Amino acid sequence: MEVVGFMACLKTLRIEIIKGGKVPSDQLSMLDALEYLHIGLWYDLEYFPENVLESLTSLQTLSIANCKNLKSLSEGVGHLACLQNLIISECPELVALPSNMSQLTVLRKVSIDSCSTLPYGLQFVPSLRTLDIESCMSTSLPDWLGDMTTLEELSIGFCKKLRSLPSSIQRLTNLSYLSIHCCLI
Template identity: 35%
Template sequence: MPLAIGQLRSLQTLPFFNIGEEAGRQIGQLRSLNNLSGSLEIRNLELVRSKEEAESANLFKKQNINELRLLWNELDNLRENDREYNQLLEGLHPHQNLKGLIIERFFGDQLSTWIGQLKKLVKFELRNCRTCKELPTLGHMPFLKYLHLEGLDNITTIGPSFYGESTVHSGSSSKLFPTLEHLILENMLNLREWVEASDHDGAMEVFPVLNTMRIKRPSLSFLDIPYCKKLTDLPKGKLCSLTSFRSLEIGPFSETTELRSFLDLFDALPQPMHPYLPFIWKLSLVGWPHWESLPDQLQYLSALTYLELDGFGVKSLPDWFGKLSSLELLYLYNCKKLENLPSDQTMRSLTRLRELQIEMCPLLMERCNSESSSSSSTNPVSEWSKISHIPRIIINGQRIRG
């Protein structure tokens, strides 16, 4: 790269700019290059010493730049406090019509508020910003399609501030991340919890068009992936990396998602004596009527106390349910083809099962009616004998026992 490139005021293309300490290579060389277009990558940002120096690049005046990449080097440990880093990033404010933003190895603990003001953003990547304490608010961005979060060691929770308030409305519902199609989380080593957005009136849609999600090496203990009805590309066998799970809620995915794809998601769940996921205690799965089987791997979740199955097309629950020795509550919802529970012997082996709830499962509800099922000899299809020992039974909101 030539010295004093800032003199080329008509320059339109500059794929990258390497900041240097010597005269003619400082970030101020970008000041007058307002005709730049396309993508711009700015490297060695650790050499920029102040917010004022960062502002000298005049990034907000470069209206034809559609993608901006801001790179620091790992070796930068010269600042006395996080505020200096934070202020420097403030000074790199681009124009508000930016389409793509990639930030790598930023060492501050707080991202700039201008990120959330980039209403035209389509792609956002945040990589190896290891001291960053909180994610920016992104749920309101109307055009964001691609989001990649990686190596954010200080992030422990993804919560309501990540979603923000919806500005996109469709009919009577509001949407968060209304156009997001691809979501990638990698190497989030201290991420413990991912909770859903606040929805006070029940009319909120989150990730309505999400179709690809990749999760690699987080330490999540709680994950809720609800109502991603456009999600068809599932992370095959990737649950093996989620070694700290305690609670998992997934579904529904796209109705066009094949059952095999859904089952593949569980390929990495523990086999006997396998170290992964032995302590998960709550599992909620939402399926579709054409999904006529359940993941066999679930039988190895020996610490599971709560299991919810919603919308599956299974006709009979398998006898491996008997291996769920810690199960305390079983909730069956909207499984319209379900006729049979596991065998009588299996159900009675679940000695910790304290509550059974059945709702909108018409075939099973008819067979679990105590009044019409006085004995299996008079009604051979009765399921009542399998559940009569359970202390608390609720069918369609009506308490039958307990």
């Protein structure tokens, strides 16, 4: 990954199938033009160092998949001023997002796929319009789902263990699209 640090104009970066190693914060911090970052199958990744994320000021899409040990995205997420899309897939240990999610004022769409639960902290995103929940392993969605009053679209699919929706969903008064498919509700 040493070569990445020399590509200051890089717009898209995919890092996949990594065993061992740490997030190369010194190299990623030089990618201030980066708009799309995908991290996948990083077996030992438990957290992102704060300084890595805070330097990615042009990042519009952050995709994290198959990071089975990921526990935290770090407070550096709050510095992603251009982040519009957040995709988290197959990260069962990630049950909470950083406390500064309220700073992500342009984050419009979040997709959560094959995770153990809907990560706490999403309800603090002030501009979230679309939430896609796929293959959630939980039997219920959190009551704070009703606090996401900016939501316009909510899609819930293939959540085979999901038994009910929280009554707080009635507070989603801006919701114009609701899709529930392949669930036992």
